[in-house]
Amino acid sequence: xxxxxxxxxxxxxxxxxxxxxxxxxxxxxxxxxxxxxxxxxxxxxxxxxxxxxxxxxxxxxxxxxxxxxxxxxxxxxxxxxxxxxxxxxxxxxxxxxxxxxxxxxxxxxxxxxxxxxxxxxxxxxxxxxxxxxxxxxxxxxxxxxxxxxxxxxxxxxxxxxxxxxxxxxxxxxxxxxxxxxxxxxxxxxxxxxxxxxxxxxxxxxxxxxxxxxxxxxxxxxxxxxxxxxxxxxxxxxxxxxxxxxxxxxxxxxxxxxxxxxx
Numbered sequence: 063x064x065x066x067x068x069x070x071x072x073x074x075x076x077x078x079x080x081x082x083x084x085x086x087x088x089x090x091x092x093x094x095x096x097x098x099x100x101x102x103x104x105x106x107x108x109x110x111x112x113x114x115x116x117x118x119x120x121x122x123x124x125x126x127x128x129x130x131x132x133x134x135x136x137x138x139x140x141x142x143x144x145x146x147x148x149x150x151x152x153x154x155x156x157x158x159x160x161x162x163x164x165x166x167x168x169x170x171x172x173x174x175x176x177x178x179x180x181x182x183x184x185x186x187x188x189x190x191x192x193x194x195x196x197x198x199x200x201x202x203x204x205x206x207x208x209x210x211x212x213x214x215x216x217x218x219x220x221x222x223x224x225x226x227x228x229x230x231x232x233x234x235x236x237x238x239x240x241x242x243x244x245x246x247x248x249x250x251x252x253x254x255x256x257x258x259x260x261x262x263x264x265x266x267x268x269x270x271x272x273x274x275x276x277x278x279x280x281x282x283x284x285x286x287x288x289x290x291x292x293x294x295x296x297x298x299x300x301x302x303x304x305x306x307x308x309x310x311x312x313x314x315x316x317x318x319x320x321x322x323x324x
């Protein structure tokens with residue numbers, strides 16, 4: 063019986079694409095019956111070695127039903143989808159050079175700071191956030207924290223999977239309608255705040271919130287004064303805490319009180 067050479071097997075397989083993501087669980091690869099012996103072994107090894115390119119998709123969303131359906135959708139798209147209830151635990155699951163898309167929502171306390179910490183220690187992680195509010199301030203704060211893609215909190219599973227695909231392929235996924243406003247906001251300038259570690263750069267909105275915060279205004283009062291949501295204020299405060307090395311908003315206010323009377 064004629065056998066197929068190793069070279070012909072490799073030629074038949076063709077080059078493995080860089081973005082190879084594997085197959086869905088309901089798919090099975092079947093080798094032609096003419097492939098036997100060492101050629102078959104080499105082929106199986108070649109396919110197995112592509113598993114190192116398998117992208118992980120970690121879902122960290124409060125809605126468990128949505129999480130289950132999204133995990134199924136991502137698995138069907140070829141990702142190794144897993145669920146993690148705690149955003150702060152994701153970094154320990156990933157190797158430093160392991161590519162992964164992390165899908166989160168903005169309902170988790172301190173999510174902005176957690177995202178910033180995640181991308182700092184795991185630079186290959188690409189966060190996608192499901193935003194309940196698509197105001198420019200929330201999105202800009204998320205971008206500065208390291209978010210790579212956005213999707214509405216009420217988006218369909220298919221839409222979220224497409225966003226994940228875009229982030230994996232191009233590194234970013236920003237709604238087309240939001241690109242111009244975000245660019246304009248960035249061009250609007252940034253300010254500097256003197257902190258213990260030196261000059262800290264803050265956005266215009268962070269500057270406004272900082273001034274209200276040191277006056278001991280409540281979160282609701284700041285939101286009303288700036289015509290933004292309470293969630294947006296909390297996101298900015300979280301980012302300010304990270305930038306200034308503060309534990310919480312009271313710590314920030316105390317810092318500036320001490321500086322004022324120094």
